[in-house]
Every structure is written in structure tokens, then in C-alpha cells.
Amino acid sequence: MPPQRRRRPEPEAPAPGRRGRRPEKKKSRGKRVLLWTGGSMAFVVLVAGVGGYVYLKHLEGNVSTTDVGTAGSSSFKKDEAFNILIIGTDKRTGEGNEGYGDKGSAGHADTNILLHVAEDRSNATALSIPRDLIVDIPDCETTQEDGTKKVIPGTSGVRFNQSLGDFGRDAGCTMRTVAETTGIKPDHFMMADFNAVKTLTTAVDGVDVCVEHAVDDPKSHLKLPAGESKVEGEQALAFVRTRHAFGNEGDLDRIKVQQQFLGSLMRKMASGDTLTSPTKLVKLAEAATKALTVDSAIGKVGTLKDIALELKKVPTKNITFTTVPVIDNPAEKVKATVVVNEAKGPQVFDMIKNDISFTEVEQQKKKEKAAVAARLKGEKSEPGEVRVRVMNGGAPAGSAQQELAYLQTQAGVSKSENAGNAPADIAKTTLEYAPDQADQARALAEILGLTGAAMKPGESVTNSQGLPTMTLTLGKDFKGAGVKLDGSVKKPDLDTESTADQKLCAS
Incomplete structure (x- = not known):
């Protein structure tokens, strides 16, 4: 494994000390651009690298991994539908994260998106899971630093965000909680911290956002005029963190704003200005990999590349953002948490499990x-x-x-x-x-x-x-009594639903 480098090698120059390579062949290889779209779709679509094997191994060295055992799949398969759980944590530790989140937090699952990619790659669904959703966290086996296994007892009737961090729970515990709550098993996870938003938006020279009314939030320090603006770095992080500038100042309205932001970030990453700029691609690759933690099954650069290329096949118009349907927790007098809406939630979960597109149901x-x-x-x-x-x-x-x-x-x-x-x-x-x-x-x-x-x-x-x-x-395609056989499962009316190609204004 070569040492990490602080300077990007020139793509055209041959590696020192190598012999027997013709300059023209090295030049053609150096021009190859490897686009990954994996990252943390919160912070999503991802990574680009220039310059061959050595540089790609350097990027791989940036990525942190976690062994989640049986919580995920053992490998990634190109010819199957797959589910990736994207987690944004409020942990303060790590360079660039000191001024955010709760002091002393173990790192909770504060932003959660279950990304389902259809088997035929025609569509994808990004399902946001509210951090304040009341769930049952199952027992989960974790791998300790010394390699030993430890089972952390489950807890009933607690917030979803406690599935990570509390009592030493890792991302595998969050994956098991998603499976317990929705019936959908995540195959892999990708986790990023506060710094990811700042570094990724800076790497692409800012992300376009829109607000219906001028914003001046002293808590998040977000100031924006009405209409369209470009945000990056600290301002981009303030945009996705603010709860007091939009809607009823709750987490569900913040999720809507985050979904709009992610759609814009995806469009910017896929734009010609980004993909044709080696400088931007390298910045993006460095930012994404340094901010990323994944399960060990996809921690290799080749696997991340494969995931990226599969994600790249999905048209942005067929990437749907929605949220787990919820209602206020009836057990509370002062409404602070939510529970799954049993009239709508199971239908949404079944559509994802059965690989049914949210954008193509009516058609x-x-x-x-x-x-x-x-x-x-x-x-x-x-x-x-x-x-x-x-x-x-x-x-x-x-x-x-x-x-x-x-x-x-x-x-x-x-x-x-x-x-x-x-x-x-x-x-x-x-x-x-x-x-x-x-x-x-x-x-x-x-x-x-x-x-x-x-x-x-x-x-x-x-x-x-x-x-x-x-x-x-x-026939063998029968899915159960009363389940529609044409793939046109009745889609419930959802409070939040948009696609990645839509340009929306936060209100």
C-alpha cells in the first residue's frame, strides 16, 4: 500500500521508476476518469478519481469501514436490486465537526435515508426515516476494537436515532432497526458526518437552492434572500441543519428541505461542468472518501466503483424522494415524536420490497x-x-x-x-x-x-x-391475496414526494 499523498499526481506523467511503458499508452490510461456515485447520498452520488491504480488505492485508504456481520449482505451483485442505508451522524469528533451537534454525543443516526435501486436500474427510491420515529431496536451483535463480538440488548419504544451510538451500537444496529421497522433489509450502509456537506459542496463550487421567503435564522446562522441562491461550505451545512426557518420548525419539514437540497446536489454532481473538470473530480473524490464510513463488504475501491456505475444508470427523473408516512405519537400529550402511519406505511414498504417504481405506478x-x-x-x-x-x-x-x-x-x-x-x-x-x-x-x-x-x-x-x-x-408471480398482479399497487397519498430532477423552493 503506497503512502497517502497530499499532492495529486499529474495524470499525464508516467510513474517514477517504472520501465517498459510506452508514453502514448500511459497517456490514454491517464485520461480515464472514474466516476463513483456512491457516497452518502445525503451527501450522495459521489466520488471521482483521476490517475490510475495508485491514486485509487490512495482514495481507498481514505475510507473507513465497519464490520456489520450478518446485518448486511456479504457482497455486492450488479444484477440485483439493492438497498443502501445512508446515515448522517451528529458526532462532534473528527476534523471540522467540533462546532456542531450535541456536545459529548456518541454519534446518533440523525439523518437517515434508505436508498433502494431497482433491479433493472430504471428507478430508485430514497426513503427518509425520521430521527424521532418511535421504534423497537432489536438485539444486535457488534464487533469490538479487539475483534471480539458483543451483543447489545435491544430497547422498545425509543427514538430511531438511538439505534446508533447508544450503548456502543454501530451502523449494523441501525440496519437491523430499519429491517425490523419496515421489513426491508439494507444490504449495505454509508455514513457521513457534518463535514461531508461542507467539503462536498465546496468541491463542486456550490449547490443551487431556493427559498420562498427570506431566511435569517440566528440558531443555524443561515441568511438567504427570497428566491434562488448558491450555498457551499458552512452556509450549505446551515441550510440542511436549520429547523426554525421552514414549515412548523420540526424535523419533518427539515427532511423536506434536505431532500430538495440532495436533489440539487445530485444534479450538480452529474452536470457537465463537474464531470468534465479533472480539478473538481479530484476535489470531490477526496472530500467524499474522507467523509465516508461504509460496511467492510463494500470498502474496496472496486466495489465502490461498481456501485457508482450502477447508480449512474438511474435517470434523475425516476429517483423519488419520500418519507416514511407517520402520525403524531398518540401516547404523548406534548407532541415530540411520531409513529408509523399504519394506513399508509405498509403500502410504501411493500412497493419498495416488490421493486415497484414510485414514478411509474400511475403510468x-x-x-x-x-x-x-x-x-x-x-x-x-x-x-x-x-x-x-x-x-x-x-x-x-x-x-x-x-x-x-x-x-x-x-x-x-x-x-x-x-x-x-x-x-x-x-x-x-x-x-x-x-x-x-x-x-x-x-x-x-x-x-x-x-x-x-x-x-x-x-x-x-x-x-x-x-x-x-x-x-x-x-402463477409463481402471485404475491398474496388482494395484491395487485400488474405491478400497479395502489400508491398511498404521501405528504412528501419529489424527484431528483425537480427544482423546488423550500417554504
């Missing part, structure tokens, strides 16, 4: 409805007039009976029955219907969210009563 829904309508002309029947038998063709055991119960008790399809197992397993759920059953097929397609491809014209069959009926065969 996909309209597309599939049009496909079904084109195939099935005319009117649709009332649910009580639909006759269908349900068969299991590859779904988990008991699925046919569960779907039947849903149809009869919740969807109003009373003329339905369980027809047992299909003759063979199929990959995709299908609905077979006769020509004179098109009106019934259209009604059932709407209830179950069947795609146009799922509709199979065929011959009439009879049910146990000798009456003509359709056949619904549940």
Missing part, C-alpha cells in the same frame, strides 16, 4: 388498463355476477384458498370456488375466459390488477354446479 396502471380494455370490448359485470374458479399453478401452498377468501369477503365475487391445483405450474398468473364471458373477465381484471398478457381467451368450462365459469390460475 403503468393506465397502460395495463388500456391493454385490458383493448382486449375486452364492451361493458363489465358487477362483482356479484362474476363466476370464477381459482387454481394454484405455482403459488405458495394455500394461495388459492387465500385468494378465494379475498374475492368472496372483500371483493364481492361471491360466485367463486377453489378448484385445487392446476395440471402444471406456470410463471405468470392467467385468467381463461370464453368469448361470452368478456364482461366478467373485465370486471375481475380490474379487481385483481390483471395485465393484458394475463388474459387468455378459451373455451367455456363449468364449475361444481354445472354453470359456465372462468378459470383463474395463480
